[in-house]
Amino acid sequence: MTLQELRRTGVRPVERVAYLLGAVLFASGLVHLVVLVVSGTTWEGPLSYRKAMTFGLSFGLTLATLAWVTSFLRMNDRWRNLLLGAFTAVSVVETTLVTMQAWRGVPSHFNFETGFDTAVSMMLAAGGGVIILTVLGFTVAALRTSSGLAPSMLLALRFGLFVLLVSLGVGALMIADGVRLARGGQPELAYTTAGGLKPVHAVAMHAILVVPALAWLLRFTTWTERRKTRVIGAVAAGYALVVAATWLVFG
Template sequence: MAYRVGAILFLSGLVHLVVLVASGTTWEGPLSYRKAMTFGLSFGLTLATLAWATSFLRMNERTRTTLLGAFTVVSVVEVALVTMQVWRGVPSHFNFETGFDTLVSMTLALGGAVIIVTVAGFTAAALRSTSGLSPSMLLALRFGLVVLIGALAVGAIMIADGVRVSRGGDPQLAYTTAGALKPVHFVAMHAILVVPALAWLMRFTTWPERRRTRVIQATAVLYAIAVAGTWVVFG
C-alpha cells in the first residue's frame, strides 16, 4: 500500500511539473505550481524509500504497520493540503490570513511532528537491531535514518522560523527565511535512499562483507561532509 500511495503522490508531482511548464508561470514563490510538484515528488519518493528501507528491519509487525501507516496517511495529507492551497492561489505555509488558512498551516505543522515521531520509531528499531542483517546494510540503514531525523529537524527549524517571522507581520520574509535551508533539507532527506541502496547493490558483487562495510563507512563520512558543507554554504 505504501508503494502504491507513493507512486500516486509521485505521479501528482509529475502532473504538476507538466502544468507548471505548460502554464508558463513562475517557478519561484509560495504560489507556484512548483510547490505542488516538489511536495508530490518528494513525499512519493520518500514514502516508497522508507517502506523499502525499513522492510529490512526485524521488528514487531504491528509496530511496523502502525508507523508506516501513519507515515503514509500524513504524506497524503501534506501533499493534498499543499496542492489544494496552490490551486486556490494562496500560500500553504505561514498563512494566517483566514481561519481556514490558519487551520491548513497548523495541520501541515502537526503533520511534520507526526513524521518525526514515525521516523524516530524506525530509527530506534534500527539502533536496537543486532541480528538478521549484514553489518554493511545495518550501518547503511542506521546512518540513513539518523540523517533523515536530521533532515526533519531542519524542516522543523524552517517551520518554526517561518511561523515566528510571519506572526511578526512579514509573511514574505518568512518564506525567504525558511527557504534558505531547503538545500540542506533536500540533501539530508535522501541519505535513506542513497546509502542503503549502495549496500543492497553491493550484495551482487563478490566483495567480502568487510570490504562492503568499509565502503559504507566511507560513503557515510562523505555524505556527512556533503550535508555539513551544504549547511555551511546555505545555512
C-alpha cells in the same frame, strides 16, 4: 495480487499500500511539473505550482523508500504497521493540502490570513511532528536490530534514518522560524528565510535512499562483508560532509 501471494513474496500489506500511494504522490508531482512548464507561471515564491510538484515528488519517493528500507528491520508487526501507516497517511495529507493551496492560489505554509488557511498551516506543522515521531520510531528499531542483517546494510540503514531525522529537524526549524516571522507581521520575510534551508533539507532527506541502495547493490559483488562495510562507512562519511557543506553554504 492476493494476501497469500503478498506473504509469499515477503511484501507486507502495509508496505504494498505505501508503495501504491507513493507512486500516486510521485505521479502527482510529475503532473504538476507538466502544469508548471505548460502554464509558463513562475517557479519561485509561495504561490508557485512548484510546491505541489516538489511535495509530490519528494513525499512519493520518500514514502516508497521508507517502506523498502524498513522492511529489512526486525520489529513487532503492530509497531511496523502503526509507524508506516502513520507516515503513509501524513504523506498523503501533507501533499494534498499543499496541492490544494497551490490550486487555490494562496500560500500553504505560514498563511494565517483566514481561519481556513490558518487551520491548513497548523495541520501541515502538526503533520511534520507526526513524521518526526514515526522516523524516530524506525531509527530506534534500527539501533535495536543486531542480527539477521549484513553489517553493511545495517550501517546504511542506521545512517540513512539518522540523516533523515536531521533533515526533518531542519524542516522543523524552517517551520518554527517561518511561523514566528509570519505571526510577527513579516510573511514575505518568513518565506525567504525559511526557504534558505531548503537545500540542506533536500540533500539530507535522500540519504535514506542513496546509502541503503548502494548497500543493496553491493550484495551482487564478490567483495567480503568487511570490505562492503568499509565502503558504506566511507560513503556515509562523504555524504555527511556534503550535508555539512550544504549547511555552511546555505544555512
